Amino acid sequence: MSGYNLIWVFIAVVIASAAGYVLTPKGDNQTVIRTIIIMTLACCYMSWAITYLAQLHPLIVPKKTGMRPHLE
Amino acid sequence: MAPSTLFRSEEMSLIQLYIPAEVAQPCVAELGELGKVQFRDLNPEVNAFQRAFVSEIRRLDEMERLCRFFNTQIEKAEIPSRSLTTAAYGSRARSAQEIDDLEEKLKEHEGRIVQMNGSYETLQRRNLQLTELRHVLRETGGFFEQAESRQDTIRNSMDEGDASTPLLEHDVEQQNHDEMGRLNLGYVTGVISRARMQTFERVLWRSLRGNLYMNSAEIDEPITDPDSDEVVDKNVFAIFAHGREIINKIKKISQSLGATLYTVDDSPDKRRDAYLEVTSRIEDLNNVLSNTSQTRRAELQKIAENLSSWTTVVRKEKAIYHTMNLFNYDVNRKCLIAEGWCATNDISIIQHALKNATEASGTNLPSILTELTTKKKPPTYHRTNKFTEGFQAVIDAYGIARYREVNPGLFTIISFPYLFAIMFGDIGHGFLMFLFALYLVLYEKKLAKVDNDIFSMFFSGRYMVLLMGLFSMYVGFVYNDMFSLSLDFFKSGFDWPIEYNSTDTVEATSNGHVYAFGFDPSWHGSENFLLFSNSYKMKQAIIIGVIHMLFGICLQVYNHVNFKNKMFIWLEFLPQILFMSSIFGYLVFCILYKWSVDWWALDDNGNHIHNAPPNLLNMLIYMFLSPGNINPEEQLYPGQGPVQMMLLFIALICVPWMWFAKPYYLKKQHSKHHYETVAADDEVAYDEEQNGRAGGSNEAEEDDEGEEEFEFSEVMIHQTIHTIEFCLNCISNTASYLRLWALSLAHAQLSSVLWDMTFKIWFGFSGVVGVVGLVIGFAMWFSLTIFILLGMEGLSAFLHTLRLHWVEFDGKFYMADGVKFEPFAFKTVLEAKSE
Numbered sequence: 001m002s003g004y005n006l007i008w009v010f011i012a013v014v015i016a017s018a019a020g021y022v023l024t025p026k027g028d029n030q031t032v033i034r035t036i037i038i039m040t041l042a043c044c045y046m047s048w049a050i051t052y053l054a055q056l057h058p059l060i061v062p063k064k065t066g067m068r069p070h071l072e
Numbered sequence: 073m074a075p076s077t078l079f080r081s082e083e084m085s086l087i088q089l090y091i092p093a094e095v096a097q098p099c100v101a102e103l104g105e106l107g108k109v110q111f112r113d114l115n116p117e118v119n120a121f122q123r124a125f126v127s128e129i130r131r132l133d134e135m136e137r138l139c140r141f142f143n144t145q146i147e148k149a150e151i152p153s154r155s156l157t158t159a160a161y162g163s164r165a166r167s168a169q170e171i172d173d174l175e176e177k178l179k180e181h182e183g184r185i186v187q188m189n190g191s192y193e194t195l196q197r198r199n200l201q202l203t204e205l206r207h208v209l210r211e212t213g214g215f216f217e218q219a220e221s222r223q224d225t226i227r228n229s230m231d232e233g234d235a236s237t238p239l240l241e242h243d244v245e246q247q248n249h250d251e252m253g254r255l256n257l258g259y260v261t262g263v264i265s266r267a268r269m270q271t272f273e274r275v276l277w278r279s280l281r282g283n284l285y286m287n288s289a290e291i292d293e294p295i296t297d298p299d300s301d302e303v304v305d306k307n308v309f310a311i312f313a314h315g316r317e318i319i320n321k322i323k324k325i326s327q328s329l330g331a332t333l334y335t336v337d338d339s340p341d342k343r344r345d346a347y348l349e350v351t352s353r354i355e356d357l358n359n360v361l362s363n364t365s366q367t368r369r370a371e372l373q374k375i376a377e378n379l380s381s382w383t384t385v386v387r388k389e390k391a392i393y394h395t396m397n398l399f400n401y402d403v404n405r406k407c408l409i410a411e412g413w414c415a416t417n418d419i420s421i422i423q424h425a426l427k428n429a430t431e432a433s434g435t436n437l438p439s440i441l442t443e444l445t446t447k448k449k450p451p452t453y454h455r456t457n458k459f460t461e462g463f464q465a466v467i468d469a470y471g472i473a474r475y476r477e478v479n480p481g482l483f484t485i486i487s488f489p490y491l492f493a494i495m496f497g498d499i500g501h502g503f504l505m506f507l508f509a510l511y512l513v514l515y516e517k518k519l520a521k522v523d524n525d526i527f528s529m530f531f532s533g534r535y536m537v538l539l540m541g542l543f544s545m546y547v548g549f550v551y552n553d554m555f556s557l558s559l560d561f562f563k564s565g566f567d568w569p570i571e572y573n574s575t576d577t578v579e580a581t582s583n584g585h586v587y588a589f590g591f592d593p594s595w596h597g598s599e600n601f602l603l604f605s606n607s608y609k610m611k612q613a614i615i616i617g618v619i620h621m622l623f624g625i626c627l628q629v630y631n632h633v634n635f636k637n638k639m640f641i642w643l644e645f646l647p648q649i650l651f652m653s654s655i656f657g658y659l660v661f662c663i664l665y666k667w668s669v670d671w672w673a674l675d676d677n678g679n680h681i682h683n684a685p686p687n688l689l690n691m692l693i694y695m696f697l698s699p700g701n702i703n704p705e706e707q708l709y710p711g712q713g714p715v716q717m718m719l720l721f722i723a724l725i726c727v728p729w730m731w732f733a734k735p736y737y738l739k740k741q742h743s744k745h746h747y748e749t750v751a752a753d754d755e756v757a758y759d760e761e762q763n764g765r766a767g768g769s770n771e772a773e774e775d776d777e778g779e780e781e782f783e784f785s786e787v788m789i790h791q792t793i794h795t796i797e798f799c800l801n802c803i804s805n806t807a808s809y810l811r812l813w814a815l816s817l818a819h820a821q822l823s824s825v826l827w828d829m830t831f832k833i834w835f836g837f838s839g840v841v842g843v844v845g846l847v848i849g850f851a852m853w854f855s856l857t858i859f860i861l862l863g864m865e866g867l868s869a870f871l872h873t874l875r876l877h878w879v880e881f882d883g884k885f886y887m888a889d890g891v892k893f894e895p896f897a898f899k900t901v902l903e904a905k906s907e
Binding site: 002003005028029030031032035036039040043044046047048050051052053054055056057058059060061062063064065066067068069070 | 076077078079455457459460482483485486487490494543546547550565566568570571572573574575576577578579580581582586587589590591592594595597598599600601603604608611612615616619664667668669670671672673685
């Protein structure tokens with residue numbers, strides 16, 4: 001698990017968007033479908049990437065109280 | 073011919089139609105069915121009553137009135153009528169002959185119905201009268217006997233002149249006399265409502281000074297008063313008095329109090345005969361009444377079958393004639409000239425429709441369609457289907473796009489559900505929302521007919537809600553929040569210690585892994601969870617906001633290119649983008665950079681490589697307050713000082729660039745253009761003198777073309793406002809995106825509190841208490857989830873997303889000063905009238 005995952009996934013998303021752009025059938029709705037595919041991929045990647053990046057090098061760690069003692 | 077996409081509005085052309093008068097009606101009907109042409113009013117100065125087809129419209133108005141009359145009659149008789157929608161779009165417009173036939177038929181039906189109504193009412197009234205008469209006959213029998221037994225008393229009392237003996241009915245002294253000597257008694261019999269009885273007696277007593285003998289009895293069944301149509305209780309009364317004057321007085325008084333008088337014979341035999349006769353007449357009358365109502369019902373049912381299609385036909389015809397009133401009627405050549413807007417891509421369809429209409433009517437006269445060139449501003453037409461029209465409606469509510477400018481509706485399809493999901497992200501709630509929208513979508517044909525206003529609002533946005541649900545589920549996975557619980561699919565990035573007491577505060581340690589998708593579940597239930605998630609969500613909100621706004625600014629480029637203002641890209645777009653990027657783009661870069669650095673990393677000797685992680689907000693503030701000075705203990709990256717100085721400098725020069733460049737450029741353009749037109753004007757004036765101003769009337773129509781007035785001061789003020797607005801909006805709009813964080817926090821907290829307080833508390837119980845408690849707890853939890861979290865939070869997040877789109881995104885590029893394309897279509901006419 002490293003930061004480079006972000007880059008690999010980014011490349012995958014770019015390829016998927018390009019494929020979506022090229023492979024959309026011509027017709028009335030071509031613009032709409034292309035826009036939907038590319039924007040969805042972009043938005044989903046952005047959400048995931050921000051979350052992943054934020055947790056890459058955590059500045060604080062979780063603290064809990066009142067947990068049940070471990071049973072081994 | 074530009075291709076038809078949702079990215080811009082359609083290309084429109086102004087078309088002119090020459091329609092011969094004979095085929096005018098079928099042609100317009102065909103165009104109405106098609107619904108692709110918006111006609112212009114070619115007779116704007118003509119009064120509504122002076123237009124060409126006023127008489128036809130009046131005729132159709134009359135027919136519509138008849139249809140409405142039938143409708144009320146049918147509703148009163150409670151006959152189920154066939155709904156309007158099924159028949160509405162099927163019936164085509166009719167020829168003139170059929171309209172005449174329909175008019176005749178309607179008038180005929182009306183005559184019959186009115187007649188039947190009238191006779192029914194008369195019969196009903198008669199029936200009531202006879203019923204009352206029957207009651208009178210029945211009761212008065214008793215009165216007469218009592219009256220005859222009282223003759224002596226009356227004679228005695230009249231002889232004595234003693235007026236104090238009460239002659240009222242109920243407490244009757246039982247003095248039965250055998251003598252049946254007849255007194256010359258006059259009597260008045262009738263019926264009066266029970267409520268008036270007391271008043272009646274009192275008035276009579278007072279006015280006649282007791283010289284009367286009155287008897288009354290109640291009628292058991294309530295009778296429908298024929299005049300007022302109410303059901304009242306009535307009494308039969310019989311008044312015996314002596315003397316013509318007194319009788320007349322009694323009659324007048326009873327009539328003034330609303331009693332109905334009936335004459336009754338004084339011999340009992342005749343009364344019995346009359347009673348039998350009246351009974352038989354009542355029976356006959358009832359038969360006739362039921363027959364009449366049967367026939368009327370049958371007639372109304374026959375009408376009801378066709379009424380919806382007749383109404384549709386009449387409304388369509390009226391719409392056709394109203395439209396034809398807009399045309400220019402050329403009397404000499406017997407043809408109508410129509411002008412209208414239509415999409416350029418639709419012209420062939422329209423021509424085809426016109427040809428069909430001409431062929432259907434059987435004549436050989438073709439209609440001609442020509443395109444006109446004009447400088448008028450065309451209306452805006454976005455070609456949408458059932459999926460995109462919900463999103464387009466949301467954008468149109470803010471303002472209709474200018475002709476051929478970039479349509480934000482296209483991007484709203486995804487950005488709206490996405491921003492909603494950022495504020496709403498929860499797998500469970502998103503799934504419920506998705507299910508609701510799925511139901512609406514799968515049953516859309518059936519649900520389209522529901523009439524409720526609020527429901528139809530949700531229904532028209534069903535695809536939007538569907539996407540919102542889907543995106544909410546995805547963002548819910550990212551936030552790792554399902555009804556406020558976390559899912560645990562992947563290896564966590566934190567390890568918890570094993571040895572601890574239950575009172576200790578336990579700290580996890582980071583193990584170098586990153587949770588593969590979304591929030592680490594180790595954070596769930598920690599005390600400092602909010603510390604981490606608030607920081608994360610705020611930064612995410614800023615990143616998304618800045619990207620959204622930069623995207624909006626970039627869309628300006630397309631507009632500038634399309635409206636042939638390429639220079640504006642350098643004058644307006646570039647300074648805006650540079651200003652935004654150098655401050656807030658830099659902030660986003662810093663956020664991403666700070667996240668990607670391992671601040672606690674140790675080098676080989678165990679010393680920290682980096683300094684303590686700096687606070688980004690302070691960094692941004694000091695970038696402005698003391699540019700270039702960076703404390704090495706708090707730097708984000710080496711070389712930060714000069715970089716920030718340069719960015720500040722870029723932002724600073726962008727301000728005067730935005731402010732002065734465009735007005736200066738426009739001024740230069742105008743003076744160049746001015747010199748050219750002055751030269752051209754001279755030539756034009758010369759030509760006009762020569763030709764005697766022929767064709768001058770065309771100029772009057774082109775009222776909104778022509779020289780655009782150029783006031784430098786106005787342009788300058790406009791640009792100043794624009795610049796100040798942009799610069800201040802940069803900050804305020806960026807901060808405004810923080811609502812993405814705020815609502816998401818509120819949603820998560822509400823969800824968690826609801827779970828803890830209504831459901832989780834029952835887990836500790838066992839046995840019957842536990843079971844009952846769980847059932848109650850679940851009911852509460854589920855209903856509050858639906859109403860508060862889905863209903864209230866959903867609407868709230870929807871509203872905030874709407875605001876972000878309308879103000880923050882559209883404010884960067886959207887002009888929104890267009891006119892909507894409203895074609896002449898029967899569908900809109902029928903829908904409008906049926907409300």
